[in-house]
Amino acid sequence: xxxxxxxxxxxxxxxxxxxxxxxxxxxxxxxxxxxxxxxxxxxxxxxxxxxxxxxxxxxxxxxxxxxxxxxxxxxxxxxxxxxxxxxxxxxxxxxxxxxxxxxxxxxxxxxxxx
Amino acid sequence: xxxxxxxxxxxxxxxxxxxxxxxxxxxxxxxxxxxxxxxxxxxxxxxxxxxxxxxxxxxxxxxxxxxxxxxxxxxxxxxxxxxxxxxxxxxxxxxxxxxxxxxxxxxxxxxxxx
Numbered sequence: 001x002x003x004x005x006x007x008x009x010x011x012x013x014x015x016x017x018x019x020x021x022x023x024x025x026x027x028x029x030x031x032x033x034x035x036x037x038x039x040x041x042x043x044x045x046x047x048x049x050x051x052x053x054x055x056x057x058x059x060x061x062x063x064x065x066x067x068x069x070x071x072x073x074x075x076x077x078x079x080x081x082x083x084x085x086x087x088x089x090x091x092x093x094x095x096x097x098x099x100x101x102x103x104x105x106x107x108x109x110x111x112x113x114x
Numbered sequence: 115x116x117x118x119x120x121x122x123x124x125x126x127x128x129x130x131x132x133x134x135x136x137x138x139x140x141x142x143x144x145x146x147x148x149x150x151x152x153x154x155x156x157x158x159x160x161x162x163x164x165x166x167x168x169x170x171x172x173x174x175x176x177x178x179x180x181x182x183x184x185x186x187x188x189x190x191x192x193x194x195x196x197x198x199x200x201x202x203x204x205x206x207x208x209x210x211x212x213x214x215x216x217x218x219x220x221x222x223x224x225x226x227x228x
Contacts, residue, residue, distance in 0.1 A: 099214035
């Protein structure tokens with residue numbers, strides 16, 4: 001079983017809809033989670049960090065964490081064509097040290113069509 | 115957020131040669147991280163570079179192939195040695211700019227081996 005799993009997609013949504021991206025992880029001790037956006041030909045861009053159970057909102061983005069079920073999701077409201085990218089879920093080691101040593105999921109390709 | 119600069123941004127190298135990638139950060143950081151992203155794949159951690167000590171390599175990566183230097187708290191280099199076409203990837207430098215909740219990436223170095 002992979003440590004961090006994402007549906008590779010592609011996920012296609014119409015402009016203005018809510019895009020829902022999911023990520024599951026295997027280490028029950030994992031405490032924090034990152035979402036990155038990567039446009040084609042570019043490096044990953046940090047869009048969200050979540051630590052606590054529940055929801056965290058930042059503009060059109062909402063991250064949801066459910067530690068009991070070991071999944072974290074990213075919702076993008078009012079999706080725009082400019083949101084079309086690959087979204088990467090990343091998990092640091094459990095234990096709260098070396099946050100930069102991230103394990104990435106394979107990424108979900110999101111396409112927002114006009 | 116930290117500003118992370120990488121050089122070169124792109125290069126085409128002959129097999130059997132080596133390429134050294136530089137990473138410069140605009141603030142002092144304890145740890146710097148090097149990742150590889152092979153074509154169509156997600157990111158994989160190569161090693162962690164601490165100032166004043168040997169780099170720590172992840173499983174599957176060895177110092178002879180990926181020597182790393184970390185001469186000060188704002189700079190690191192990654193060398194990819196004895197290049198083969200399988201080394202064609204994006205190499206990314208990242209840092210934790212504070213508190214473990216802000217892991218940023220440089221622009222990446224696109225390497226093609228011919």
